[in-house]
Amino acid sequence: MVGRLTKDVEFIQLENSTRSVLKFVLAVNRRFSKKNGGKEADFISIVYWSNYGDKIQPYLVKGRLIGVSGKITTRSYTGTDGLKKYITEVEADNIQFLENKKEDAVQYTESVM
Numbered sequence: 001m002v003g004r005l006t007k008d009v010e011f012i013q014l015e016n017s018t019r020s021v022l023k024f025v026l027a028v029n030r031r032f033s034k035k036n037g038g039k040e041a042d043f044i045s046i047v048y049w050s051n052y053g054d055k056i057q058p059y060l061v062k063g064r065l066i067g068v069s070g071k072i073t074t075r076s077y078t079g080t081d082g083l084k085k086y087i088t089e090v091e092a093d094n095i096q097f098l099e100n101k102k103e104d105a106v107q108y109t110e111s112v113m
Helices: 053-059
Strands: 004-005 009-012 020-033 038-050 065-078 082-099 107-109
Touching: 009 053, 020 053, 038 053, 038 065
Parallel strands: 038 082
Antiparallel strands: 004 020, 004 065, 009 020, 020 038, 065 082, 082 107
């Protein structure tokens, strides 16, 4: 998927570990426009497990154009209301910066836990 970050990435460092998780939402434009010519987008929740999350976090800011590859995962939990809730997100295994900036000329790939 290729899209823009809807806000700065959320960085979570795991306790007693070098692992961290980056969470963000990617706005991916749809191929076709609305009847009035406006664009539509899908908003995809992404999680990225990394040993280097603190290194790439500063580059993952609102509006940044990135490419993401990974797999779709679904998990469930019981909410405080007692109802079962489902979450579908992409578990990224590759993030690529797509804008022409010198500091972005790098691609991060790690194996997912």
